[in-house]
Amino acid sequence: MTEQWKYQIRVYLDDEAAEIARTDPASPALHPLADILARHDATLKSQFDAFAEYVAEAEQNGVEHYPLYKWTKLTIEDPAKQAQHSKSFALRAGGDEVYPATTADALEAALQPLVGGGLVTRLSRHDTNPANTIPIPEHLR
Numbered sequence: 155m156t157e158q159w160k161y162q163i164r165v166y167l168d169d170e171a172a173e174i175a176r177t178d179p180a181s182p183a184l185h186p187l188a189d190i191l192a193r194h195d196a197t198l199k200s201q202f203d204a205f206a207e208y209v210a211e212a213e214q215n216g217v218e219h220y221p222l223y224k225w226t227k228l229t230i231e232d233p234a235k236q237a238q239h240s241k242s243f244a245l246r247a248g249g250d251e252v253y254p255a256t257t258a259d260a261l262e263a264a265l266q267p268l269v270g271g272g273l274v275t276r277l278s279r280h281d282t283n284p285a286n287t288i289p290i291p292e293h294l295r
Contacts, residue, residue: 161258172241202239
């Protein structure tokens with residue numbers, strides 16, 4: 155039996171929209187994006203903020219229990235990577251970080267018209283197939 159992968163859609167926002175999305179997600183400036191997300195029971199989560207939360211949780215509960223701690227900590231401390239990940243937002247659908255292909259397909263199709271329109275600079279689709287995951291170097295685990 156073939157394993158069924160789950161998916162995640164990410165949106166990449168321009169500098170101004172990314173800052174607004176991180177600090178005031180209800181802002182009218184995000185209205186076109188917010189409307190689509192509401193129709194799909196989806197929310198935005200900044201990749202940078204998610205990484206920072208992971209690091210804070212690891213430091214509170216013991217970093218030895220968090221295999222990606224070193225890599226994530228180095229990522230959020232690197233100004234170039236901070237800038238990159240601050241503009242990248244994972245979409246959660248129905249509260250889930252990953253979801254079936256049909257959900258990802260619908261989100262991607264609905265969001266595609268926003269790409270290049272001054273709010274969303276691009277979209278990407280990620281799956282849970284381990285073969286498609288970039289391995290973390292052993293020294294950063």
